[in-house]
Amino acid sequence: MEIQYIDASRKVEIEQFLKEWFNDDVYITAKTSGSTGIPKEIKIQKKHLIHSAKNTIKYFNLNQGSHLFLCLSTDTIAGKMMLIRAITVDGKISIGSVKRNTMDDLPKQVDFVALVPIQLEHYLKQKEPINVNTIIVGGAPISDTLRDLCQTVSSPIYQTFGMTETLSHVAVKCINGEANNNYEALEGIHFSTQGEQLIIHYPGIGHDALLSNDIVELIDPFHFNWLGRADFAINSGGIKLFPEQIEQKLSGFLPCPFFISSIKEESLGESICLYIASEKHLDIKKEVLLKLLSKFEVPRYFKIGAPFTYTHNGKIDRLGTIKNYSSYEWRKVL
Secondary structure, three states: OEEEEOOHHHHHHHHHHHHHHOOOOOEEEEEOOOOOOOOOEEEEEHHHHHHHHHHHHHHOOOOOOOEEEEOOOOOOHHHHHHHHHHHHHOOEEEEOOOOOOHHHHOOOOEEEEEEOHHHHHHHHHHOOOOOEEEEEEOOOOOOHHHHHHHOOOOOOEEEEEEEHHHOEEEEEEEOOOOOOOEEEEOOOOEEEEEOOEEEEEEHHHOEEEEEEEEEEEEEEOOEEEEEEEOOOOEEEOOEEEOHHHHHHHHOOOOOOOEEEEEEEEOOOEEEEEEEEEOOOOOOOOHHHHOOOOOOOOOOOEEEEEOOOOEOOOOOEOHHHHHHHHHHOOOEEOO
16 A cells, blocks of 8 residues: 655554554454444454455445545544555555545545545535545535535545444445435445334444444335434424434525524424524524425524534534533524
């Protein structure tokens, strides 16, 4: 593997991971994201990480000499896997900064890059990514605004589904070109459900039946449509609603960070509420929201406050933010 440092400040971080990877231990350590609870440290067998890397290499037709670009932290499984793929395929990897505009420093030609949505959005607003053969994006849901931006470029862009425990993605879907809503399993992986919750069968990495926290519409054992997280699902007046779907519809409406949650209310069980990080005064009008949402999805209350808190890999820490916003008053959507 050949390494090129675009951001030389990351050399210590990368060398620390490589030292752990090439030592005699059969395990490495990784942390879960912490987006729905306290991050926990887990041990992962190196042979399982190699299996996952080979799965991605095969699916995306990478080969010896392929050029990868790493702009994710190696504190995350996504960042670790980019290095492991480069090692496994004996390719070249350029190390960029972990920042929103990291793609501004992209080398002349790259075969494969993994991004989070905010990095992809910045890149697509700057120029057409003709110097990237394949882009994968994950770590957070894709907004409608970003999905529309993806349609303007010819390079295939894939949204990924996975978690730390599955060693990066287990399913992908193309979100430009011949796009659809269904995720497709990688080789050697299939799915079932317990109620509406997804069960992942991935014996190649030691998971015969891993129950996820994700609610899906199962199409067949190899395809599903993702609906939302079980942790975040809201039951309002007997209707099940998923915050991620509402957030996607509102993505072009609010010019600042926001997320959907709920509060207990006797008449409905739970009422939808909106958390907004903004220093400006905002009036949220029901008639405006009804142009974007169904009547059941419209928030009844909202709070505006200080900046949100985030997890170590850049996701909104919903539970932490809700706690920090406890002193702010609820405003009613009129």
